[in-house]
Amino acid sequence: MIVEDQDRLTADSEGFKVTTFMHDAVVIRSGIAQAVINRRGAELIGWQVGVNDLLWPGDSQGWNQTCPLMFPSCGWSESSLAEIKGQYYPMPVHGFVSMLEFDVVSSSESEVTLEASDDEFTKTMFPFYFLFRITYKIVESRLNIDISVKNTSYSAFLPYSIGIHPGFRWPLLSSRKDSWRLQFDKSESPLVPCISSQGLIRGDQRKISFRGRRLHLDETLFKNEALCFLNANSKRLSLVGEKVTIRIDAPDARNWVVWSLPQQDFLALEPCTGHGDIEGRRIPFDEREYNVNLAPGEEQQFRVRFEFLQHED
Numbered sequence: 001m002i003v004e005d006q007d008r009l010t011a012d013s014e015g016f017k018v019t020t021f022m023h024d025a026v027v028i029r030s031g032i033a034q035a036v037i038n039r040r041g042a043e044l045i046g047w048q049v050g051v052n053d054l055l056w057p058g059d060s061q062g063w064n065q066t067c068p069l070m071f072p073s074c075g076w077s078e079s080s081l082a083e084i085k086g087q088y089y090p091m092p093v094h095g096f097v098s099m100l101e102f103d104v105v106s107s108s109e110s111e112v113t114l115e116a117s118d119d120e121f122t123k124t125m126f127p128f129y130f131l132f133r134i135t136y137k138i139v140e141s142r143l144n145i146d147i148s149v150k151n152t153s154y155s156a157f158l159p160y161s162i163g164i165h166p167g168f169r170w171p172l173l174s175s176r177k178d179s180w181r182l183q184f185d186k187s188e189s190p191l192v193p194c195i196s197s198q199g200l201i202r203g204d205q206r207k208i209s210f211r212g213r214r215l216h217l218d219e220t221l222f223k224n225e226a227l228c229f230l231n232a233n234s235k236r237l238s239l240v241g242e243k244v245t246i247r248i249d250a251p252d253a254r255n256w257v258v259w260s261l262p263q264q265d266f267l268a269l270e271p272c273t274g275h276g277d278i279e280g281r282r283i284p285f286d287e288r289e290y291n292v293n294l295a296p297g298e299e300q301q302f303r304v305r306f307e308f309l310q311h312e313d
Helices: none
Strands: 006-012 015-022 025-030 033-038 044-049 081-084 087-090 103-107 111-117 131-139 142-150 158-160 167-169 181-184 191-195 201-207 214-216 227-229 236-240 244-249 255-259 266-272 292-294 299-310
Touching: 025 103, 025 111, 025 131, 033 131, 044 142, 142 292, 191 227, 236 266, 292 299
Parallel strands: none
Antiparallel strands: 006 015, 015 025, 025 033, 033 044, 081 087, 103 111, 111 131, 131 142, 142 299, 158 292, 167 266, 181 214, 181 236, 191 201, 227 255, 236 244, 244 299, 255 266
C-alpha cells in the first residue's frame, strides 16, 4: 500500500530498511544517490547522485515527461492506429504503458519492484494478456533497471516491442551543448533514416558526421527530428561532457534513438527493440518483424543500466 507523505518500514534479514513513499511515488537510496519512481507508468522521474540532478524534470511548454517506458510499441504508429487480427485499435506513441497505474509488489531501501497487467482499459488498445514487471535498484552511482514481460495467455502469442526513453539534462555542469559528444561502443552507420512530420520512418536517409565511434553534439543534429540507429551494433552508449559521463548499457536493445527539441535542455537516449511505422507501409501489428513474440506462459527480459561517472582532473 502506498502511504502518502509518510515513511514505510520494511523488514529484511539485516533489520529495518526505510523506503520513502511520496504521493504516488517511491524514493530509493544508496549512499549519496537516490531515484524517484512514479507509480503512474512506473516512470523514473528523478535520479540524483550527490548534488547532480541528472534527469530532465519535464516542461509543459515542451516535452513534459522525464523517462517514460515504451510498451507494447515503440515510436509512432501510422494514424495512431494498430491493425490487430483485422481490426484497428488506437495505439499512442510508444504504446500505453505510461498511462497505467502500477502496484508496488516489493521494496527495500535501495530497490523497488512494480507490476501492471492487462485489464479492460488495455484491451481497448491491445487485445492480449500480459504481466509487465519492472525493478529499479540503485547502487551508489549506478541505477539498474530490469523489466520482464510475461505472456499470461493459455493459447495466444504475445507480440510487442519495448524500450525506455530517458531524457538527461544537456548540458550538465557546463554551459555549452557543443562541448558534449556521444560515444558508441561499436562502429555505427553514419546514415540514419529521415523522419516524416507524422513521426514515421521514411525511405530516404541523411548522413551525420561520425568521428570513429564519436558523434559530437549540437542542436542542429535534431532540427529534422530524431536520429534513429536501427539494427545498431552498440549495446552501450555514453553521453560524455567535459566533467562527467552518463553511460547506458542496454544488452537487449536492438535500436538506439537520440532526440531533443530546440531550446530545450535535454537529450533523450532511447534503447529499444522496435521503431515507428514505415511511411506508406501499414503492417499488421502482429506481423512486425522486429516484435518479440512470446509463446503462452513465456517471459522475456529487457535490461538497462545507467551509470554516472565524474572525470578526474
